[in-house]
Amino acid sequence: MTKTAERRPIGKVAVRPVQAxxxxxxxxxxxxxxxxxxxGFLLGGLICFALFSWYPAIRAVVIAFQKYTPGSPxxxxxxxxxxxxxxxxxFSAAWRNTLTFTLLALLIGFAIPFVMxxxxxxxxxxxxxxxVVVYLPVMIPxxxxxxxxxxxxxPGAGLANExxxxxxxxxxxxxxxxxxxxxxxxxxxxxxNMGGTVLIYLAALQSxxxxxxxxxxxxxxxxxxxxxxxxxxxxxxxxxxxxxxxIIATMQIFTEPFVITGGGPENATVTVLYLIxxxxxxxxxxxxxxxxxxxxxxxxxxxxxxxxxLTRSGEEAA
Amino acid sequence: MSATRTLVSPAALARPRGKAIYWTVxxxxxxxxxxxxxxxVYWMVTGALKSPDEIAQTPPSLVxxxxxxSGYTDAWDLMQLPEHLWNTVVQAAGAWAFQIVFCxxxxxxxxxxxxxxxxxxxxxxxxxxxxxxxxxxxxxxxxVADLPFIHxxxxxxxxxxxxxxxxxxxxxxxxKRFFDQLPRDVLxxxxxxxxxxxxxxxxxxxxxxxxxxxxxSIFALVAVWQDFLWPLMVFSDTGKQPISVALVQLSQNIQxxxxxxxxxIASIPMVALFLVFQRHIIAGISAGSTKG
Numbered sequence: 001m002t003k004t005a006e007r008r009p010i011g012k013v014a015v016r017p018v019q020a021x022x023x024x025x026x027x028x029x030x031x032x033x034x035x036x037x038x039x040g041f042l043l044g045g046l047i048c049f050a051l052f053s054w055y056p057a058i059r060a061v062v063i064a065f066q067k068y069t070p071g072s073p074x075x076x077x078x079x080x081x082x083x084x085x086x087x088x089x090x091f092s093a094a095w096r097n098t099l100t101f102t103l104l105a106l107l108i109g110f111a112i113p114f115v116m117x118x119x120x121x122x123x124x125x126x127x128x129x130x131x132v133v134v135y136l137p138v139m140i141p142x143x144x145x146x147x148x149x150x151x152x153x154x155p156g157a158g159l160a161n162e163x164x165x166x167x168x169x170x171x172x173x174x175x176x177x178x179x180x181x182x183x184x185x186x187x188x189x190x191x192x193n194m195g196g197t198v199l200i201y202l203a204a205l206q207s208x209x210x211x212x213x214x215x216x217x218x219x220x221x222x223x224x225x226x227x228x229x230x231x232x233x234x235x236x237x238x239x240x241x242x243x244x245x246x247i248i249a250t251m252q253i254f255t256e257p258f259v260i261t262g263g264g265p266e267n268a269t270v271t272v273l274y275l276i277x278x279x280x281x282x283x284x285x286x287x288x289x290x291x292x293x294x295x296x297x298x299x300x301x302x303x304x305x306x307x308x309x310l311t312r313s314g315e316e317a318a
Numbered sequence: 319m320s321a322t323r324t325l326v327s328p329a330a331l332a333r334p335r336g337k338a339i340y341w342t343v344x345x346x347x348x349x350x351x352x353x354x355x356x357x358x359v360y361w362m363v364t365g366a367l368k369s370p371d372e373i374a375q376t377p378p379s380l381v382x383x384x385x386x387x388s389g390y391t392d393a394w395d396l397m398q399l400p401e402h403l404w405n406t407v408v409q410a411a412g413a414w415a416f417q418i419v420f421c422x423x424x425x426x427x428x429x430x431x432x433x434x435x436x437x438x439x440x441x442x443x444x445x446x447x448x449x450x451x452x453x454x455x456x457x458x459x460x461x462v463a464d465l466p467f468i469h470x471x472x473x474x475x476x477x478x479x480x481x482x483x484x485x486x487x488x489x490x491x492x493x494k495r496f497f498d499q500l501p502r503d504v505l506x507x508x509x510x511x512x513x514x515x516x517x518x519x520x521x522x523x524x525x526x527x528x529x530x531x532x533x534x535s536i537f538a539l540v541a542v543w544q545d546f547l548w549p550l551m552v553f554s555d556t557g558k559q560p561i562s563v564a565l566v567q568l569s570q571n572i573q574x575x576x577x578x579x580x581x582x583i584a585s586i587p588m589v590a591l592f593l594v595f596q597r598h599i600i601a602g603i604s605a606g607s608t609k610g
Contacts, residue, residue, distance in 0.1 A: 210323025
């Protein structure tokens, strides 16, 4: 810190040889003025980060060990919040659902955009059309897509069952059935969010040098072999990055279960974030909500750390 | 149409069999995309035009037998859409303005003004990227409900959207990295000419940063317009709620056609924004991937 601070004015003088070096007291005063000015620019952003990012993160951990009711002084309760939350029958349901959801979203929500991007990259016509259309659902407000699919899943005149009847398949309960509700929500989330994944993966595919495919073809590699030995290794970094982003995003899912199923039927779609919301706003139990938040935070923080590490090493390589 | 080589070789595509396969795949993809992404939107827009009887009938009609604009007009009047849309516009515009002013100033300071402990501050800001925003909504809510030191509540106030929006590490980092790349001598020349820091930021840095400001602006607007959980928490007062929250609250006891019409109206601003700026938005997303 001090080293760079001392070196700086000398460098400045060297760039502008016209100026005579100012006397020491003057220089110190100017340096202080520079700092005041720099912090003037920083202040607004700094206050907002302190208030709405750093302070809540610390507070989550503190309140997790307190009995907290707004308006009255908090009491320290040790790990009571954690044990109470742990023994809530909804707790295991929420974690099971969230993890299943994440897994399904990886299988469906990642495989489909992946194949779609592969195919789109081969098409030589209407490129702009495909990109716009695939990204259109992303721009529709999530609440609207959730309500839209809730209507599609309607057991009466819903479009989903109508489509099944059209191709002479047995109808389903979709989001209203305990065993189909979760997968129904995964379909909604995939539909609504895959545009981003497709576009990012498409960009990665375009950066693969064509000579690699040519060389592989000369070696007699078939289409599938070229995908396996050229496409996937060449985009491995982006694939991994997109997967982690997908995991981080789906583990925080809230809107779809809240709007479409209300966590039901029989807790089949309660997610961790939904449970946090319930603890805070239905049970008025902020200690429990924060204990849950801390658990989610630790898990997601680990995934995020891996993600950031990957992007940084990718940046250095590039 | 670039000549870059992809998975399938141009030679294979030129053969009659290759051509046939290409056009089959192409047609299939067009149909699939239309069915998967455009048809739901079509269904929503036309569903709102149907009569309440027609929308409940099975099998449903593909095209409304009669066009009823009453769904749209009822939604506009009965659901107080103008009020909720205005709330959303105020929240989004304010969040945008606050972000542009404070994030730009902070990014400029971190990039060019060398504040003491700048590295530590930047580290602290980047660390928030690791903490997924949604996991912290409850303590954030408690903070907004009772701000430290001044003990004011921002609940039911658009400031509850505007101020937390500034704490956007992603946008701030985007701006900072852009400012880092601006040539130093241009800024120094401005200072030699007697321009202050603010003057340099305003008339040199910002005009050079139009592309990144555009990206940040779109991100800021879309984020507020699409958000649901946070406004659901902070706006308990129905009259202050943005459109996303109001739609869900009102969806329980309103006629289906009216609700669907309201959904269409709620989607129009963002879809319009996308269609106007699609080139920039798509380029921004694609570029984001390679830059990380």
